[in-house]
Amino acid sequence: MIRIAVGAIVTCGDQFLLVHKSKINTKNGKQDMESEWDFVKGGVKLRDADLESALIRELEEETGTKSYKILNQFDEKLCFHFPEKIRGEIGYDRQETTMFHVKYIGDKDKLIPHDDEIKDVQFVDRETAFCYLTHKDTKKYFKKQVELGRIV
Numbered sequence: 001m002i003r004i005a006v007g008a009i010v011t012c013g014d015q016f017l018l019v020h021k022s023k024i025n026t027k028n029g030k031q032d033m034e035s036e037w038d039f040v041k042g043g044v045k046l047r048d049a050d051l052e053s054a055l056i057r058e059l060e061e062e063t064g065t066k067s068y069k070i071l072n073q074f075d076e077k078l079c080f081h082f083p084e085k086i087r088g089e090i091g092y093d094r095q096e097t098t099m100f101h102v103k104y105i106g107d108k109d110k111l112i113p114h115d116d117e118i119k120d121v122q123f124v125d126r127e128t129a130f131c132y133l134t135h136k137d138t139k140k141y142f143k144k145q146v147e148l149g150r151i152v
Contacts, residue, residue, distance in 0.1 A: 003092040006055040007041035007078060009142065009151060010068065012104040016129040019062050019113070020120035035119070036134035039142075041097055051098050059102070061115045067106025074099045074145065080137045099141070101151055 010017035022035040040062045048054035052070060060066050078097040087093055104123075111121040124132060126146065133139045145151050 001092050003090070003095040004044045005041055005095050005097040006044060006051050006058060007039050007097045007099045008055060008059060008068075008102040009039055009099060009145065010059075010102045010104050011151065012108065012123055015123040015125055017063070017104060018122055018124055018129060018132055019118050020122070021117050022119045023117055037132040038134060038138060039099075052100075055100055055102070062113050062118050063121050064112035064114050065106050065110055067104060067110075069103045069105050071101045071103055072150075074101065074150065076141075076144075078137065078141045080135075099145075101145075 008017075017040065018037050019040055020035060020037055040059050042054070042058035042061070044051065044054040045057075048057060051073070055070065056066055056068065059068050076099075078099050079094065081094045082090065082092060108123060113119075113121055129142065130139060133142065142151075
């Protein structure tokens with residue numbers, strides 16, 4: 001089964017928006033925190049009218065604002081398979097994420113996540129984004145979009 005998701009490479013000038021996600025996992029009776037730096041991403045819900053609506057909802061949940069302008073939708077999706085252990089827990093084999101280039105048009109000091117999994121929101125330069133991004137599939141996708149000149 002495929003999980004349909006949306007995601008955003010958000011720019012503000014020459015900086016990129018990253019979110020620091022933390023999740024509590026229970027292993028052998030212990031709670032461990034997993035954390036990762038990523039772009040805003042999330043699953044499309046039945047109540048979402050379309051992909052753009054889902055994206056704006058995710059942006060608001062993870063950053064606390066709707067102050068965004070969608071610039072374009074990338075043709076290529078960001079796709080990956082979930083690890084086998086996670087597949088059983090969530091019921092999906094893989095995820096297909098439709099990615100967008102989005103411009104932030106608000107005040108950077110007003111970014112306050114509404115989602116409990118988001119611990120921090122930061123604008124960083126391109127090199128820092130490459131270093132911070134946790135998932136190699138996301139890094140590869142980001143690098144390709146930059147190299148192709150799709151993100152200025």
